Every structure is written in structure tokens, then in C-alpha cells.
Amino acid sequence: MAKKAPRLARTSETEPIVSRGGRIRFRAFGPPLRGPQLAVMENLICLDKLPEKYRSLLRKHNGGVPDPNVFRCVHGAEAEHLSHIDRLFGFDPRPLDDPQRDVDCFHVALKFRWFLPCFSLPIGFVDRDDLLLIFEHGSRHGQVWIKSMCEVPVLVEEAPDPEAGLHFVAKSFEEFLRLLHRDPQEDA
Numbered sequence: 001m002a003k004k005a006p007r008l009a010r011t012s013e014t015e016p017i018v019s020r021g022g023r024i025r026f027r028a029f030g031p032p033l034r035g036p037q038l039a040v041m042e043n044l045i046c047l048d049k050l051p052e053k054y055r056s057l058l059r060k061h062n063g064g065v066p067d068p069n070v071f072r073c074v075h076g077a078e079a080e081h082l083s084h085i086d087r088l089f090g091f092d093p094r095p096l097d098d099p100q101r102d103v104d105c106f107h108v109a110l111k112f113r114w115f116l117p118c119f120s121l122p123i124g125f126v127d128r129d130d131l132l133l134i135f136e137h138g139s140r141h142g143q144v145w146i147k148s149m150c151e152v153p154v155l156v157e158e159a160p161d162p163e164a165g166l167h168f169v170a171k172s173f174e175e176f177l178r179l180l181h182r183d184p185q186e187d188a
Helices: 035-044 052-060 105-111 173-179
Strands: 011-019 022-027 065-067 070-073 081-088 120-126 130-135 144-147 166-170
Touching: 035 052, 035 105, 052 173, 065 081, 070 166, 070 173, 081 130, 105 120, 120 144, 144 173, 166 173
Parallel strands: none
Antiparallel strands: 011 022, 022 065, 070 081, 081 120, 120 130, 130 144, 144 166
């Protein structure tokens, strides 16, 4: 008998995470990860250990679309603007060759590995085309950054610059969650 694939579209209000705008709810998230599954995934992508607040999110919601999903940040010399989280990645525990495997941290890290700074892990899509990164080691350990893909020059003759298009967002994942709020235009 074939084993059923886990459902990936759920909504949760259990143990909500708190943001500046109040409770954060998630929709379209994966099956919560158990401790051993999370350790296997961390080892698979050669991580020491993800920051605890992000690990907690994976154990409860395993990624998804947060509500609220808006935060303020500065891109380079530009003025502060609103960014939207399109999706936070989880880890899909299904085998890597499973055709029903969802897009997760692991797949995005592999796809963009030449464009990512050392010790960073993509944890979400922001503003449609950009990556939300968390650093798991080094001088940026635990920090959250945006990798603006439109600022990454792509020339076949040159190796990509992993530092191009990086913009600081928060000192920690916990601080990042506190930045989340509703889009004022949606409330108008």
C-alpha cells in the first residue's frame, strides 16, 4: 500500500507567534517537524544549528504564509519602504527524489547556491523575487537579511558576487517577527 503524502495546506492559530501587530497566523504550511527530522535536515545542508526561534517555527508550522506579512526595511541608500513576505520556507521531510516534494529551504539553497553569501540560508520569498536569508554562523549569526535578486549582476564571464544586493532587516529572527504588521493599504 502506497504511503500518503502529508497535506501542505493548513491554517493554524495554535500557539500563535507574537509580532508588533499582534498574533501571527500561518496558512499553507507543511507538517510540523519533529526534533529528529529537523536535525536530519540541518545536517543535510551542513548547518550547525538554526537559530532557536526559527527552529521553533519549523516545529510548530514548518513554514507557510504569515499573517500579518508586512515589514519595513531600507534597501541601500533608498528610503524605508514596505516589504511583503510571500512565503516562509519550511523543510519538506519527503525524500529528495519525491516528485511531490515542495519547494523548501533545501531546494532554494541549492538553486541559488552561487548567489548566496557564506553561512546564509534562504528562509523565504519576499516581494515576489527576493530571498529572505538567515545566517547560521559567522559575524552575521542569527541575523535576517534580504537578497535583492534584481541587484545581482548576471554576467556569464564573471562569478556572481554573493554580497551584491544584500540588505539588513533584523538582528534576529525573533526581532524580525516583531517587525511584522498589517499592510496599512489593506486596512484603508
